[in-house]
Amino acid sequence: MVRDLTVARGDRLLIRDLSFSVGPGEAVVLTGPNGAGKTSLLRVVAGLLKPMRGAVELSGESEWADRLHLIGHQDGLKAGRTAREELDFWCRWAGANGAGIERAVETLALGPLLPLPVRSLSAGQRKRLAMARLVAADRPLWLLDEPLAPLDARWRENLGLLADEHLGTGGMILAAAHDPMPFEHGVLDLGGVA
Amino acid sequence: MLLFRREFGLAWGRGGGAIMALAFFAAITALTPLTVGSEPERLAALAVGSSWLALALASLLSLERLFERDFEDGALDLLAIGPLGLVGVSAIKALAQWVAIGLPLAVAAPVAAAALGAPDSILPLTLAAAAIGGLGFAFTGMMGAALALGSRRGGLLIAVVVLPLFAPPAIFGAGLLVAAAQGLPWVGGLALIFAWTLFSVVVSPMVAAFSVRDALG
Numbered sequence: 001m002v003r004d005l006t007v008a009r010g011d012r013l014l015i016r017d018l019s020f021s022v023g024p025g026e027a028v029v030l031t032g033p034n035g036a037g038k039t040s041l042l043r044v045v046a047g048l049l050k051p052m053r054g055a056v057e058l059s060g061e062s063e064w065a066d067r068l069h070l071i072g073h074q075d076g077l078k079a080g081r082t083a084r085e086e087l088d089f090w091c092r093w094a095g096a097n098g099a100g101i102e103r104a105v106e107t108l109a110l111g112p113l114l115p116l117p118v119r120s121l122s123a124g125q126r127k128r129l130a131m132a133r134l135v136a137a138d139r140p141l142w143l144l145d146e147p148l149a150p151l152d153a154r155w156r157e158n159l160g161l162l163a164d165e166h167l168g169t170g171g172m173i174l175a176a177a178h179d180p181m182p183f184e185h186g187v188l189d190l191g192g193v194a
Numbered sequence: 195m196l197l198f199r200r201e202f203g204l205a206w207g208r209g210g211g212a213i214m215a216l217a218f219f220a221a222i223t224a225l226t227p228l229t230v231g232s233e234p235e236r237l238a239a240l241a242v243g244s245s246w247l248a249l250a251l252a253s254l255l256s257l258e259r260l261f262e263r264d265f266e267d268g269a270l271d272l273l274a275i276g277p278l279g280l281v282g283v284s285a286i287k288a289l290a291q292w293v294a295i296g297l298p299l300a301v302a303a304p305v306a307a308a309a310l311g312a313p314d315s316i317l318p319l320t321l322a323a324a325a326i327g328g329l330g331f332a333f334t335g336m337m338g339a340a341l342a343l344g345s346r347r348g349g350l351l352i353a354v355v356v357l358p359l360f361a362p363p364a365i366f367g368a369g370l371l372v373a374a375a376q377g378l379p380w381v382g383g384l385a386l387i388f389a390w391t392l393f394s395v396v397v398s399p400m401v402a403a404f405s406v407r408d409a410l411g
Contacts, residue, residue, distance in 0.1 A: 049411045060215055065275045074268025080207065089200050093276050 005054035007040050008110065014040050018054070020188055024140075027163065027173035029181050032190035038176035039073070041190070042143045045174060046070045058141065066095065068141040075130040079119035084108065086118055087132055096136035104132035107162070123150035142166065144175040148182075156182055197273075197283065201290035204263075205256070212298040213351040215252045219299055223306040242320070245307045249324055250360045252299055253331040253395035258349040260287055260317035260339040261406060274410060280403035288336035288398065296328030307371075316374045323370060323387055327363040330391035333398040334359045340402035343409040349356075364392045 014037030160182025370383025
């Protein structure tokens with residue numbers, strides 16, 4: 001999936017000649033110190049950042065964007081809009097229909113939050129709102145950047161259950177994390193790559 | 195339509211939205227007689243040019259946040275990997291900006307021109323020219339906002355980049371309305387505004403997409 005990848009930000013080389021793959025039902029967690037290139041690698045795989053060299057290949061015939069979800073550090077949610085408006089927009093933008101959105105509301109217990117403006121939500125609630133599109137729209141590859149950071153113990157466990165279900169149906173996960181993840185995964189340490 | 199509805203809502207509220215743009219437009223119009231004198235003949239001669247200048251400046255308001263807010267909160271990442279691509283996203287942002295801000299300004303343009311003493315006969319043409327030119331302003335302004343993305347003092351940079359590009363429609367627009375007021379042919383001027391707007395609608399989203407892609411990387 002990732003072949004001979006070299007990634008730089010400005011003048012700084014982050015990743016050199018990296019190759020690895022994530023197959024159906026597999027999860028790989030990127031580890032390494034701050035600045036090792038974990039987020040940059042996720043952005044390269046998402047198509048947001050061009051590598052200096054190398055290539056990323058995603059299996060399947062649909063458009064690149066239709067094959068992945070990106071849950072980044074920033075959630076893209078607008079503080080002045082309601083959780084319902086943001087949920088509807090981002091889930092539909094990801095290709096979800098009404099039934100998918102309702103499933104996400106139920107799975108992530110978002111119902112009581114929906115009438116509230118995003119600015120009144122806690123960091124953990126915002127993260128759950130952002131994660132709704134993972135449930136609402138079925139896409140094979142999840143790119144997760146520090147997904148556990150603002151979640152409490154209950155929702156960390158629930159994220160593990162969601163991930164297990166996704167992997168059980170042939171999905172793939174590539175995550176960047178400092179903390180142990182609540183699902184079975186391989187580890188790719190970027191600490192000494194560059 | 196999904197993205198347009200969202201962008202329209204954000205444009206309506208961004209930086210005070212249409213109300214702020216209209217208030218700014220009215221303020222410039224009100225300042226004109228205070229600065230050049232209130233003689234009706236002099237004001238009538240300046241009415242068309244003044245209203246185009248006010249239209250161009252009011253169109254600049256709120257452009258700074260067109261991409262900046264989405265860039266800061268991560269929405270631009272998600273829009274970029276969405277189904278439309280950055281060219282489509284940029285075009286829809288500009289279109290929503292035009293509907294939310296440009297069209298109310300176009301409706302106000304004949305009112306301002308009339309208040310400054312422009313003849314009634316050219317007011318419908320003022321509306322049409324301002325609507326078409328405003329679409330070009332929105333697309334060109336969107337391109338300027340994309341080029342300034344991530345830079346400090348982006349608002350100033352947008353004005354420096356965009357205002358020279360606003361010159362052709364302002365010149366053609368004022369010229370055609372002066373010609374119409376004098377009973378001279380004006381269709382050529384309207385065609386030139388239309389051509390400039392069409393060029394902007396086609397080219398600006400591509401330049402903006404390239405610029406946004408560069409800022410995201």
